[in-house]
Amino acid sequence: MPTTPRSPSVERSWRIGAAPGAVPLLGHIPALWRRPLEFLASLPAHGDLVEVRLGPSRAYLAAHPELVRHILLNPRVFDKGGIFDKARQLLGNSLSVSRGEEHRFQRRLIQPAFHTTKIAAYTTAVAADTRTVIDGWRAGEIRDISDTMHALLMRVAARTLFSTGLDEDTIEEARQCLRTVSQGIYRRTVAPLGVLEKLPTPGNRAYDHANTRLRQIVADMIALRRRSDANHGDLLSTLLRAEHPETGEKLDDAQVLDQVVTFLVAGSETTASTLAFVFHLMGTLPEVEQQVHAEVDSALEGRTPVSADLPALPYIRNVITEALRLYPPSWMAMRVAAEDVELGGRTIPARTMILYSAYALHHNPELFPDPETFDPGRWEGERAARVPRGALLPFGAGSHKCIGDVLALTETALIVATVAARWRLRPAPGSRLRPEPKATLEAGPLPMVLERR
Numbered sequence: 157m158p159t160t161p162r163s164p165s166v167e168r169s170w171r172i173g174a175a176p177g178a179v180p181l182l183g184h185i186p187a188l189w190r191r192p193l194e195f196l197a198s199l200p201a202h203g204d205l206v207e208v209r210l211g212p213s214r215a216y217l218a219a220h221p222e223l224v225r226h227i228l229l230n231p232r233v234f235d236k237g238g239i240f241d242k243a244r245q246l247l248g249n250s251l252s253v254s255r256g257e258e259h260r261f262q263r264r265l266i267q268p269a270f271h272t273t274k275i276a277a278y279t280t281a282v283a284a285d286t287r288t289v290i291d292g293w294r295a296g297e298i299r300d301i302s303d304t305m306h307a308l309l310m311r312v313a314a315r316t317l318f319s320t321g322l323d324e325d326t327i328e329e330a331r332q333c334l335r336t337v338s339q340g341i342y343r344r345t346v347a348p349l350g351v352l353e354k355l356p357t358p359g360n361r362a363y364d365h366a367n368t369r370l371r372q373i374v375a376d377m378i379a380l381r382r383r384s385d386a387n388h389g390d391l392l393s394t395l396l397r398a399e400h401p402e403t404g405e406k407l408d409d410a411q412v413l414d415q416v417v418t419f420l421v422a423g424s425e426t427t428a429s430t431l432a433f434v435f436h437l438m439g440t441l442p443e444v445e446q447q448v449h450a451e452v453d454s455a456l457e458g459r460t461p462v463s464a465d466l467p468a469l470p471y472i473r474n475v476i477t478e479a480l481r482l483y484p485p486s487w488m489a490m491r492v493a494a495e496d497v498e499l500g501g502r503t504i505p506a507r508t509m510i511l512y513s514a515y516a517l518h519h520n521p522e523l524f525p526d527p528e529t530f531d532p533g534r535w536e537g538e539r540a541a542r543v544p545r546g547a548l549l550p551f552g553a554g555s556h557k558c559i560g561d562v563l564a565l566t567e568t569a570l571i572v573a574t575v576a577a578r579w580r581l582r583p584a585p586g587s588r589l590r591p592e593p594k595a596t597l598e599a600g601p602l603p604m605v606l607e608r609r
């Protein structure tokens with residue numbers, strides 16, 4: 157019989173606390189609803205494990221990195237819970253929503269598709285695609301960088317997945333569908349009731365239409381590929397050929413469809429938001445921008461970058477890491493205790509909800525001194541070595557850790573380098589960053605003035 161893991165370093169004494177400010181009946185729901193980022197960031201000051209009241213239920217936020225790691229490294233006991241059963245109805249039985257043996261099986265089959273050498277091949281055209289977009293920019297023009305990065309990312313995602321298979325109009329259509337589907341999935345997974353989404357409201361009809369159309373676009377691409385045997389060297393070709401290393405099993409078309417839709421949902425907005433935050437931060441911090449420009453100019457000397465250039469762009473890597481720290485797209489997540497379990501010295505009853513938040517970790521002054529300051533130098537040498545284990549968590553940890561992390565970091569670095577080689581972006585007068593915590597942490601509208609370098 158499997159034993160229940162004990163939480164780390166049992167000898168150490170954990171600080172157990174309770175979040176202040178619970179209101180009658182609702183507890184902390186209003187705080188979490190109205191000002192989620194501020195509320196979450198305030199909790200580590202109250203303990204390593206902090207009790208939060210969600211209506212009549214008692215939940216806990218794991219605020220200490222070691223407790224978060226313990227949760228993520230023990231997925232059998234700290235289960236993904238009911239939210240993920242619901243997400244499964246929407247995303248199919250793909251990597252992000254499967255569990256246990258099924259998840260292990262899928263991950264072993266799919267992981268090689270994200271090997272570094274494969275990523276180098278998928279991303280050969282990222283800089284060229286970025287050039288195509290920025291060559292259409294005009295000096296003095298104002299563009300919403302969030303929207304621009306979203307559109308660019310969809311183009312890049314289409315290229316990574318399907319190489320040259322999708323035309324411009326279909327890419328734009330897929331982008332609109334993806335946005336509706338992502339928002340719909342979020343609303344449906346957090347909604348307590350399952351009936352509202354079945355009503356024939358305009359919003360539900362738009363979701364159903366977008367979902368059907370997105371899946372159709374991907375299904376057409378799969379059918380097209382099945383008709384010829386050519387290997388296009390993209391993610392779709394790799395998935396269609398992937399074999400389990402022990403059993404030799406392959407994914408059938410329905411499984412490939414679910415995985416590809418999941419990659420689009422999990423990978424597009426997260427990466428696009430990261431880029432929007434990076435460009436906004438560079439635009440407001442001239443000393444950071446100058447260092448990025450100097451690095452790009454000396455490493456590339458006007459060449460279009462490929463992934464092999466990234467080791468020569470360490471400052472850009474640090475800028476991206478620091479943006480992911482300050483504004484982690486995956487800002488809060490949860491698990492559910494599958495049985496009575498000990499955590500931080502406290503016994504947590506089965507079915508208790510356990511929250512963890514990359515945003516709360518990343519804004520904790522005990523883990524990151526002066527946490528509100530954007531400081532890419534944190535990720536250099538000695539200073540980087542002093543960051544406590546598990547304190548930086550943009551891609552999660554354990555068996556469900558983001559499978560697309562290297563791909564996302566490669567794409568973002570290539571896009572930042574390509575844009576920064578030619579353009580300087582300044583926040584438009586009066587614009588202000590207002591991060592929007594939705595399914596992912598979005599940058600919101602960010603109008604920026606384009607200046608040619």
Ligand code: HEM
Nearest residue numbers: 251252419422423426427485486551552556558559560564
């Ligand atoms: C900056 C960009 C990205 C961020 C911040 C991000 C973040 C995350 C996080 C935090 C998780 C773990 C969720 C959990 O433990 O429940 C995750 C999982 C996942 N991500 Fe990403 N992600 C990004 C880009 C991508 C890309 C580009 C892809 C694919 C092309 C992708 C595909 C996935 C998949 C399939 C999972 C589920 C993995 C599993 O459960 O085994 N992500 N991501």
